[in-house]
Amino acid sequence: xxxxxxxxxxxxxxxxxxxxxxxxxxxxxxxxxxxxxxxxxxxxxxxxxxxxxxxxxxxxxxxxxxxxxxxxxxxxxxxxxxxxxxxxxxxxxxxxxxxxxxxxxxxxxxxxxxxxxxxxxxxxxxxxxxxxxxxxxxxxxxxxxxxxxxxxxxxxxxxxxxxxxxxxxxxxxxxxxxxxxxxxxxxxxxxxxxxxxxxxxxxxxxxxxxxxxxxxxxxxxxxxxxxxxxxxxxxxxxxxxxxxxxxxxxxxxxxxxxxxxxxxxxxxxxxxxxxxxxxxxxxxxxxxxxxxxxxxxxxxxxxxxxxxxxxxxxxxxxxxxxxxxxxxxxxxxxxxxxxxxxxxxxxxxxxxxxxxxxxxxxxxxxxxxxxxxxxxxxxxxxxxxxxxxxxxxxxxxxxxxxxxxxxxxxxx
Ligand code: FCB
Numbered sequence: 001x002x003x004x005x006x007x008x009x010x011x012x013x014x015x016x017x018x019x020x021x022x023x024x025x026x027x028x029x030x031x032x033x034x035x036x037x038x039x040x041x042x043x044x045x046x047x048x049x050x051x052x053x054x055x056x057x058x059x060x061x062x063x064x065x066x067x068x069x070x071x072x073x074x075x076x077x078x079x080x081x082x083x084x085x086x087x088x089x090x091x092x093x094x095x096x097x098x099x100x101x102x103x104x105x106x107x108x109x110x111x112x113x114x115x116x117x118x119x120x121x122x123x124x125x126x127x128x129x130x131x132x133x134x135x136x137x138x139x140x141x142x143x144x145x146x147x148x149x150x151x152x153x154x155x156x157x158x159x160x161x162x163x164x165x166x167x168x169x170x171x172x173x174x175x176x177x178x179x180x181x182x183x184x185x186x187x188x189x190x191x192x193x194x195x196x197x198x199x200x201x202x203x204x205x206x207x208x209x210x211x212x213x214x215x216x217x218x219x220x221x222x223x224x225x226x227x228x229x230x231x232x233x234x235x236x237x238x239x240x241x242x243x244x245x246x247x248x249x250x251x252x253x254x255x256x257x258x259x260x261x262x263x264x265x266x267x268x269x270x271x272x273x274x275x276x277x278x279x280x281x282x283x284x285x286x287x288x289x290x291x292x293x294x295x296x297x298x299x300x301x302x303x304x305x306x307x308x309x310x311x312x313x314x315x316x317x318x319x320x321x322x323x324x325x326x327x328x329x330x331x332x333x334x335x336x337x338x339x340x341x342x343x344x345x346x347x348x349x350x351x352x353x354x355x356x357x358x359x360x361x362x363x364x365x366x367x368x369x370x371x372x373x374x375x376x377x378x379x380x381x382x383x384x385x386x387x388x389x390x391x392x393x394x395x396x397x398x399x400x401x402x403x404x405x406x407x408x409x410x411x412x
Contacts, residue, residue: 001082012105012346014107014347016347016349019112027117047375049352050091063367069310069347070106071156074110077140107308111156113357119133131187155195161188163238167181171347171357196250207251207252209246209250212243216292216295217263220264220275243300258311276375285314307343307344314365326382327385346363353366389402
């Protein structure tokens with residue numbers, strides 16, 4: 001049964017970040033990974049959002065958003081097993097109060113890729129007590145913030161976490177093991193379920209779900225039957241399986257959508273990022289395919305759950321391309337709504353330029369530009385465009401896309 005607190009919650013127009021990518025000064029398994037030289041750049045101070053969140057929230061409200069998705073850093077909240085840091089909890093409570101003061105709905109992510117070192121050292125989500133330990137942390141969070149926050153993502157992108165940490169080994173813990181890749185899914189599922197029940201028993205009206213990275217897989221050669229089969233299998237394993245597993249423990253489906261990738265029988269289950277000569281590419285070398293988002297959203301109708309786009313965005317140094325990206329993806333969402341997809345929110349990734357994991361600081365995803373030397377913030381033209389779209393959509397349903405400005409928009 002589809003449920004949405006409709007009378008009290010308008011369409012969520014938001015921006016998103018995650019703790020390790022913007023806070024600065026973290027001490028988690030990613031920090032250790034960076035210190036061990038596994039990636040070229042360290043997160044370091046990042047965008048100093050931990051200290052500058054007040055200023056940042058002001059900027060977000062200039063963009064006109066009514067929602068903010070951010071993650072809590074478990075390693076700050078529980079730096080040692082069972083010992084909670086009240087300063088960190090107070091920090092997140094004050095920050096959430098500030099989010100509310102700016103008339104934004106908080107959407108809190110409980111796990112966005114990083115772990116406290118003690119938990120990582122004991123095997124992370126392979127710890128035999130992982131679900132209880134994760135549940136204990138989540139309990140502390142809802143005891144502290146539950147009365148302030150109604151929307152929760154338990155785990156961000158379980159499949160990306162699984163593939164990068166246990167398949168390709170590019171992220172911590174850096175394992176390349178088919179066996180672990182296969183086994184980590186059910187572990188993450190158990191943690192999600194535990195978190196879901198903890199939040200719901202504290203706050204039955206909470207909306208709890210996961211954010212799934214959905215990749216639109218295409219056969220590399222559309223005439224190859226094997227490529228088509230490979231694309232179908234990848235779609236099932238990467239996009240669909242976890243959503244099916246959480247049919248009874250998710251109040252909404254969080255969709256993170258960025259791109260299309262290719263399936264070829266020449267490399268079974270390993271996608272090809274883009275076709276040679278594909279253009280334009282983002283600075284992550286991802287192709288741009290808004291029409292595939294429409295298709296994915298329409299396909300999700302069969303789950304009969306509200307959909308929230310918890311991430312969508314582009315890394316580019318060309319802000320005109322970012323503006324086009326936003327317009328095209330929102331148009332795709334509006335088409336999906338016209339075809340019956342119940343989309344209840346859109347969060348642009350990212351509010352601020354930030355630390356893009358193994359890619360470091362080069363990719364610029366922000367609506368707000370960060371100068372990492374001075375920590376000065378500047379709203380990009382795309383932020384003003386986003387504001388215009390939000391203004392044009394107070395109460396509109398489905399999303400109404402205002403005509404594309406002839407010149408880049410630069411005035412509020
Ligand atoms: C998503 C992640 C997010 C960010 C974007 C670009 O997969 O959830 O942290 O890195 O990609």
